[in-house]
Amino acid sequence: MSALSIRPAAAADSADIESVVRESWLEANKNLIPADSQRALTNSRNLAGFVAGEWQTINVAVVNGEIVGAVGVNPAGVIWMLYVLPAYQGCGVGSALYDAAIGSIRSAGQRRAVLEVLAANENAVAFYRARGWVPEGRRTEHIPGFRFTALRMGLALA
Numbered sequence: 149m150s151a152l153s154i155r156p157a158a159a160a161d162s163a164d165i166e167s168v169v170r171e172s173w174l175e176a177n178k179n180l181i182p183a184d185s186q187r188a189l190t191n192s193r194n195l196a197g198f199v200a201g202e203w204q205t206i207n208v209a210v211v212n213g214e215i216v217g218a219v220g221v222n223p224a225g226v227i228w229m230l231y232v233l234p235a236y237q238g239c240g241v242g243s244a245l246y247d248a249a250i251g252s253i254r255s256a257g258q259r260r261a262v263l264e265v266l267a268a269n270e271n272a273v274a275f276y277r278a279r280g281w282v283p284e285g286r287r288t289e290h291i292p293g294f295r296f297t298a299l300r301m302g303l304a305l306a
Contacts, residue, residue, distance in 0.1 A: 150212050152241060154248045157206040157218065164215040165206060172217075172231035176269055207248045209241045219245040225258035225305075242275065250305070259305050267299040276301050 157165060209217035209232065217232035227249050232241045253261050265272045267286060281301040288297050 152239075152244060153210050154207055154244050155210060157204070157208050161206075161208055161215060165208065165218045168215060168218050168233055169229065169231045172233060175234045176272065177266060207245060207252075209236075209245050211236065211241075217241045217245050219249045221249040221252050223252075223256040223258070225253045225256070225261045227253075227261060227263040230263075246275075246279065254305055261303045261305060262300065264298040264300050267297040273299060273301075276303075279303070 205222055205228075206218050206220045208215045216236040218229065219227065219231075220229040221227050227246075230242065230245055230249065232245070250261065262284070263276070263281070264287075265276065267273070281303045283299055284302045285300045286297050287300065288295060290296075
């Protein structure tokens with residue numbers, strides 16, 4: 149892998165971020181989501197509008213000029229997304245994005261971070277547990293044709 153850089157997102161990155169989120173989320177959850185729900189999510193444009201409105205809270209990972217990952221964090225200490233293209237998983241991209249997110253949370257003066265992840269996404273849960281995150285609760289959510297459980301996790305920051 150060529151040089152990896154992490155930078156704040158720009159408004160012009162919205163479409164690339166949307167693609168990263170969609171491809172990564174669908175790949176990570178392909179065995180958890182019914183095929184008709186996958187098709188609906190693949191064709192949904194709701195994500196584009198959301199990303200376009202939230203790009204100021206996103207950092208992107210760039211390799212060879214291509215956005216290959218994205219992390220969203222708010223000043224209250226919530227990591228609201230972290231996605232890496234499947235071809236770049238296991239190469240340190242997720243860890244670099246994670247480190248940037250934790251740095252942002254610390255810079256905002258927060259002493260605690262929180263996030264939610266699909267409880268059935270064992271790789272994501274393991275990623276966070278390995279970094280000291282602990283489960284704090286669960287909630288059930290419903291998208292058309294699919295009900296899932298989100299695992300809420302927390303991390304105390306020194």
